[in-house]
Amino acid sequence: MVKLIALGEILVQFNALAVGPLRHINYFEKHIAGSEANYCIAFIKQGNECGIIARVGDDEFGYNIIEWLRGQGVDVSGIKVDPESFTGIYFVQRSHPVPNRSSMLYFRKGSAGSRLSPEDVSENYIKSADIVHSSGITLAISDTARDAVFRAFSLAKIRSFDTNIRLRLWSAEKAKSEIMRLLNEFKPDFLITDPDDSKIIIGESDPEKALKILSNYSRIVVMKLGARGAMVYSDGSIYFSPGYQVQVEDVIGAGDALGGTFLSLYLKGFNVKKALDYSIVASTLNVMIRGDQENLPSTKEIEEFLAEMKK
Helix, strand or coil: CCEEEEECCCEEEEEECCCCCHHHCCCEEEEEECHHHHHHHHHHHCCCEEEEEEEEECCHHHHHHHHHHHHCCCECCCEEEECCCCCCEEEEEECCCCCCCEEEEEECCCCCHHHCCHHHCCHHHHHCCCEEEEEHHHHHHCHHHHHHHHHHHHHCCCEEEECCCCCCCCCHHHHHHHHHHHHHHHCCCEEEECHHHHHHHHCCCCHHHHHHHHCCCCCEEEEECHHHEEEEEECCEEEEEECCCCCCCCCCCHHHHHHHHHHHHHHHCCCHHHHHHHHHHHHHHHCCCCCCCCCCCCHHHHHHHHHHHCC
16 A cells, blocks of 8 residues: 655544525534645545644544544644644635535645644654655645645655645735746655646646646646646646536535545556546536535445446
8 A cells, every 4th residue: 555644734624514604603513624634535535545744723623623534544743742732713605606516715824733843743754654745725824834845855755745725824926936936846746736836836727738847846736626636747648538417515525636646546557647536536526516525436336336326
């Protein structure tokens, strides 16, 4: 089995049980979330191993995170309980004001997760992994978290990075500067992005043009296209997999489902096109429920979905 280690903030998500503005919502569902944690679960679902380096608060939400991830098979030995801070949370508003879109209200400034630092990155632990993954979110939450990613990448055998730009966390200018610094310094083996993010970092939102430019910084580039599907650039060729029309409950986490599934299957030996086709299914199933991790499929379940689509 292949082992991935991710670095990032793990959050508790409160997802509205009804659609509409949060001011009128009275009931919420609790889920464990955060981009890197989502990647971990998607990676594990395809039969590989994953561990995560993170900090949580010395509170009930922090212990909820550790117990949930351990139960999903994640190695939680790299999670530190920080007694001086709190576990970050956020609320999800669905289908308002735009149908089938979700927005987030965060309570995470100064959280334990943002206190991630290079001292949390064990050289031996990183070197035990086949691949190390992180995202633009982790670069954005604090200077120490960014430095932790740079330290981990400096020790990694293989690197994966999802741009995941959140403009509520930093400016477009800062995002471009820090992400390009990482891409230039490490040239990650896998780069996962989308047209909005590529517009910010390289000034190009056309998927094919952006893929070709970004191939100068990464061996394999995945371009997430939402409901349209996804594209991947590898060895001078571009492959496209279309999305599926399904009933959408919540789109948050779909890109992580796609990225984590793609990495896991490709590293298991799937070619890029097959890995992308399967990853689209994981992303599709993810948007059909509330929560980022509960509907992530196994390889067998993906194959069942694909077989049904061929009938």
